[in-house]
Amino acid sequence: xxxxxxxxxxxxxxxxxxxxxxxxxxxxxxxxxxxxxxxxxxxxxxxxxxxxxxxxxxxxxxxxxxxxxxxxxxxxxxxxxxxxxxxxxxxxxxxxxxxxxxxxxxxxxxxxxxxxxxxxxxxxxxxxxxxxxxxxxxxxxxxxxxxxxxxxxxxxxxxxxxxxxxxxxxxxxxxxxxxxxxxxxxxxxxxxxxxxxxxxxxxxxxxxxxxxxxxxxxxxxxxxxxxxxxxxxxxxxxxxxxxxxxxxxxxxxxxxxxxxxxxxxxxxxxxxxxxxxxxxxxxxxxxxxxxxxxxxxxxxxxxxxxxxxxxxxxxxxxxxxxxxxxxxxxxxxxxxxxxxxxxxxxxxxxxxxxxxxxxxxxxxxxxxxxxxxxxxxxxxxxxxxxxxxxxxxxxxxxxxxxxxxxxxxxxxx
Numbered sequence: 314x315x316x317x318x319x320x321x322x323x324x325x326x327x328x329x330x331x332x333x334x335x336x337x338x339x340x341x342x343x344x345x346x347x348x349x350x351x352x353x354x355x356x357x358x359x360x361x362x363x364x365x366x367x368x369x370x371x372x373x374x375x376x377x378x379x380x381x382x383x384x385x386x387x388x389x390x391x392x393x394x395x396x397x398x399x400x401x402x403x404x405x406x407x408x409x410x411x412x413x414x415x416x417x418x419x420x421x422x423x424x425x426x427x428x429x430x431x432x433x434x435x436x437x438x439x440x441x442x443x444x445x446x447x448x449x450x451x452x453x454x455x456x457x458x459x460x461x462x463x464x465x466x467x468x469x470x471x472x473x474x475x476x477x478x479x480x481x482x483x484x485x486x487x488x489x490x491x492x493x494x495x496x497x498x499x500x501x502x503x504x505x506x507x508x509x510x511x512x513x514x515x516x517x518x519x520x521x522x523x524x525x526x527x528x529x530x531x532x533x534x535x536x537x538x539x540x541x542x543x544x545x546x547x548x549x550x551x552x553x554x555x556x557x558x559x560x561x562x563x564x565x566x567x568x569x570x571x572x573x574x575x576x577x578x579x580x581x582x583x584x585x586x587x588x589x590x591x592x593x594x595x596x597x598x599x600x601x602x603x604x605x606x607x608x609x610x611x612x613x614x615x616x617x618x619x620x621x622x623x624x625x626x627x628x629x630x631x632x633x634x635x636x637x638x639x640x641x642x643x644x645x646x647x648x649x650x651x652x653x654x655x656x657x658x659x660x661x662x663x664x665x666x667x668x669x670x671x672x673x674x675x676x677x678x679x680x681x682x683x684x685x686x687x688x689x690x691x692x693x694x695x696x697x698x699x700x701x702x703x704x705x706x707x708x709x710x711x712x713x714x715x716x717x718x719x720x721x722x723x724x725x726x
Contacts, residue, residue: 322472324348325377325419326355327410329399333385335548336426340383340452343461344468348475370409379471380414382407382444385427389436400438412440420471423449424464495549497540501558504533508565523569530566537562634704636682640724646670648724657682672696682707692716698724 324344328337341355354373374380388407391399399405414421423431423444434445450467452460469475508529537558544552636657640648646661646669661670672686680700687693692715698707707724 322378323352323354323376324468324472325374325380325410325414326353326383327381327407327414328355328383329385329388329391329407331391332387333383333426336385336452337383339457340381340424340461344465347465348468348472352472352475366406367409370406370413374410374413374417374419377414377419379468380410380419380421381424382411382414382421383424383426384429384431384449386429388429389432400441408438408441411444412438415441415443421447422464422467423447425449425451428453493549495540495544495551495555497536497543498549498551498554498558501533501537501540501562502554504529504536505558505561505565508533508569526569527566530562530569533558533562534566634680634700636700636704636707638726640707640726643721643723657684659684659686682709686711688713696722698722 326337326341326344328334337355341353345353354377389400393399393402400408402408411421421444425431431449432445434442437444450460450464452464508526511526537555540549541552541555541559543549544555635652636650637652638650640650642648642661646663648659648661651658655676656673657675658673659671660668662668667689669689670686672684674682674684674696677683680702682696682698682700684696684698685693686696692713694711694713694715696709696711698709700707705726707722709722710719711722712719
């Protein structure tokens, strides 16, 4: 075969942006690596205003020996803003390019990507119907490198060998040039999962932590949206990952935002005789339970006797450091204490601002607090807590008189 120079045979690459721009870019790179950029004409979208694009297409095709029309899954059915099929428009670029090439002495090679199939003559406009008779070259994702080599061999027969064979050629990526998995979609999923794990590990979440979680969720959401549109443009793959990232990050963002809105910054100080809100009954109605007066237990009943130690000796109360204010419990609740001398009142609320417990008691000795409480489910109990030397922790045990259940309780300012 006579070797042509770079000024001779040229290649025209036709593609539709909405259909196969990602594949067109990769094929363009491979062809230009083999033949050089001067021998490949790819895009006429940069035609200057006032220039006749039909003349531009004809001039470009007049200097080409091979015409590659890239056909993806949406090449045939792609529609414009009015819902009309683009190929039915006589001024459609793809139709103008293809019909002009079919009329000239140009090798027209349909190139199938994304598993697309050749359209039939009945599916094409009349001036493009003969395209259905042209033998197509498939570029498979799994065999991209091999298929490209086969196409290059065909093009060499049409336009001639490259002046410097394989100059600057590089191996195909991902084992055959398949679009890479979207890094943005993966990053969005990773961020969302980390936010869920970190946020969910907190027993009590403050506003700063919630704001940080929302900020990271918004970043994940933006990454997932950008990834989705990149995939739509065929720049990457992983559409399901991008959609999952959008849904997950949006769910996390809205969930944390709702929790932040429903979480009080400061619990109200307990008020004498304030009710405890019990869980909703089967009829959907909440029940108000009056606060439990300060008493000691006799069996499972409550009496009005002063609080005493197990020896039966009444302990004279001793006023300690004040514990007024809000505390966080290892049970995930927020406790608000109000103290007057040795007398103490407390209410506990969850993150949804529902009051779960009300109680009162007194310091029976320096740093030793004895409480009696009633829960939202009507069960009652006692708690014995010790105040740390620095006054920032209350540690001890509780015992539910109704259920017999006991456990450790630790509160921190």
